[in-house]
Amino acid sequence: MARPRPEPIQVVKHRRDAALRALVDGVPYIRFLNISFDRRGDELTGVLNFDDKLIGNPLLPAIHGGVTAAFLEVTAVITLSWEHMFPRIESGEIDADAIMTDKSIRFPKTIDFTVDYLRSGLPRDAYARAFINRAGRRYASVRVEAWQDHHSKLFAQGTGHFLMPQNRTDKS
Amino acid sequence: MVDKTVLARQFIEAIPHARALGLKLMQIGEGEAEISMPYNEDLIGDPRTGVIHGGAVSTILDTCCGAAVMSHPAAPGGTATIDLRIDYMRAATPGQTITARASCYHITRNVAFVRATAMDEDHDDPVATASGSFTVEGK
Numbered sequence: 001m002a003r004p005r006p007e008p009i010q011v012v013k014h015r016r017d018a019a020l021r022a023l024v025d026g027v028p029y030i031r032f033l034n035i036s037f038d039r040r041g042d043e044l045t046g047v048l049n050f051d052d053k054l055i056g057n058p059l060l061p062a063i064h065g066g067v068t069a070a071f072l073e074v075t076a077v078i079t080l081s082w083e084h085m086f087p088r089i090e091s092g093e094i095d096a097d098a099i100m101t102d103k104s105i106r107f108p109k110t111i112d113f114t115v116d117y118l119r120s121g122l123p124r125d126a127y128a129r130a131f132i133n134r135a136g137r138r139y140a141s142v143r144v145e146a147w148q149d150h151h152s153k154l155f156a157q158g159t160g161h162f163l164m165p166q167n168r169t170d171k172s
Numbered sequence: 173m174v175d176k177t178v179l180a181r182q183f184i185e186a187i188p189h190a191r192a193l194g195l196k197l198m199q200i201g202e203g204e205a206e207i208s209m210p211y212n213e214d215l216i217g218d219p220r221t222g223v224i225h226g227g228a229v230s231t232i233l234d235t236c237c238g239a240a241v242m243s244h245p246a247a248p249g250g251t252a253t254i255d256l257r258i259d260y261m262r263a264a265t266p267g268q269t270i271t272a273r274a275s276c277y278h279i280t281r282n283v284a285f286v287r288a289t290a291m292d293e294d295h296d297d298p299v300a301t302a303s304g305s306f307t308v309e310g311k
Contacts, residue, residue, distance in 0.1 A: 028216040029225035055188040056235075057252075064189035065238070065253040066231025073227050100219060107218070110226045114257040 018096035019089045020044075023081060026100035027074075033067065035074050042086055046075035046128040048146075055123065063121030068146065071128055072158040073113050076142040079130035080108050080162055106165030108140060113160035121155050122148055133159075140164055177201065184239055193228065195235060203244035203276035207236040210269050222266035226300070229290050230258050232272045233302040237286040240274035241306045247279060249309050254283070256304035264299045268292040274302075284308050 016039065024030055024037055034049040048054070048063075048071045056064025085105075088094040099105055128146040140162045145154050181197040184190055184207070193215070199206040209232045217225025234256055241251040264270055274288035288302040 026219055027225070028214050028219060029227060032214040033227070053188050053192040056190075057250075058186070058188060059250075062252075064187070064231060064234070065256070066227070066234040067189055069230040069234060069256065069258070070225070070227025073230065074225075103220060110260050112257065112259045113226070113230070114255065115230075115253075116255055117253045120252065 015089065015092075015096070019085070019094065019099065020082065022096040022099040023078060023085075029070075030074055030078075033070060033074070035071060037078060042083070044075075044079050044082055044129070046071060046078070046130075046146075048126040048128070050123060050125050052123075057120070060120055061123050063123065063126070065115075065117060068117065068121050068126075068156045069113065069115045069158070071126065072115060072144040072146055072156060073110060073160060075128040075146075076113075076130045076144045076158070076160050077108060077110065077162070079144075080132060080135065080140055080142055083132060083135065084108065084164070108162040108164055111139070111161040111163055113158060115156055115158045117156050119153070119155045124148060126155070127151075135164065138164055138166070180239065180243060183242075184235065187235070189231070190235055193231060195232060197239065198271070200239055200243045203240055203279070204274070205236050205239035205243055206271065206273045207232055207239065208269050208271045211267050216266075218263075221263070223263040224266075224270065226258070226260055229260070229264065229270065229300050230256075230302075232270060233258060233274070233288045233290055233300065234304075236272035236274040237276075237288050237302060237304055238306065240276040240286055240288070241279070241284040241308070244276045244279050244284065247276075247284065247308055251284060251306045251309060254305045254307055256302055258300055258302045260300045261298055264290075264292045265294070270299065271295075276306075279308060282308055 133141040215228040
């Protein structure tokens with residue numbers, strides 16, 4: 001059997017980047033903190049673009065602990081949503097334009113989130129990557145790590161549990 | 173003597189990120205603090221419902237816990253978060269102010285233990301709770 005020709009790179013990139021952009025740019029709070037995402041294949045890295053309004057301790061100065069928690073949580077939810085939707089983005093079932101408007105596309109909800117503050121967040125950009133420990137049908141467990149200058153020197157890490165969107169087709 | 177509450181309010185409200193969120197210190201003293209955050213469309217986490225993002229709720233809880241530690245009679249000065257766990261019970265009602273109340277229920281020379289609750293205008297049905305440990309720093 002002949003293998004189908006792979007899609008042209010620009011088609012693949014456009015589809016994935018448009019879907020990711022819709023997922024991230026559609027959320028006002030992510031824009032407020034100015035968090036963006038770098039994508040390599042299906043791997044995402046959250047970037048917290050530094051701004052003075054993120055400061056929580058003006059004397060040090062250091063990034064606000066709440067901002068660090070929010071950055072980890074945003075990275076966890078976006079990564080989990082991305083992995084959850086990726087097969088349907090690839091198949092064309094989910095269109096980038098529909099991600100924030102189609103009410104049938106639902107997102108994981110945070111149940112709990114724990115942050116471990118390892119060192120103070122310096123007044124510069126920060127990066128975060130999430131690892132899905134387990135994504136079940138109802139619940140997911142996600143670990144996130146965040147760093148600044150050196151990936152091996154994390155300034156915070158977190159673990160969260162999430163309620164996965166339930167398929168409601170059987171109820172309608 | 174200058175009112176400690178006034179000083180604490182000025183201190184909290186001078187934090188750049190607290191200003192960005194519009195945080196207001198309502199009460200403080202003896203290891204207890206109350207902070208409010210008005211509804212703000214910039215903090216929406218789900219544009220389809222207008223519900224505030226959990227991250228903004230984490231920030232008001234973290235700030236309120238830190239304020240409670242600093243207001244404890246046994247705390248000499250500043251503090252930093254060591255660990256914070258947030259449980260999200262329900263979505264905050266869109267349009268409503270969120271209020272956090274924190275209590276520093278135990279403090280040693282080095283560590284402060286804090287619990288906090290975040291509510292919208294229905295104070296009987298919390299939006300989120302937090303529990304954490306904080307450093308105790310000298311003056």
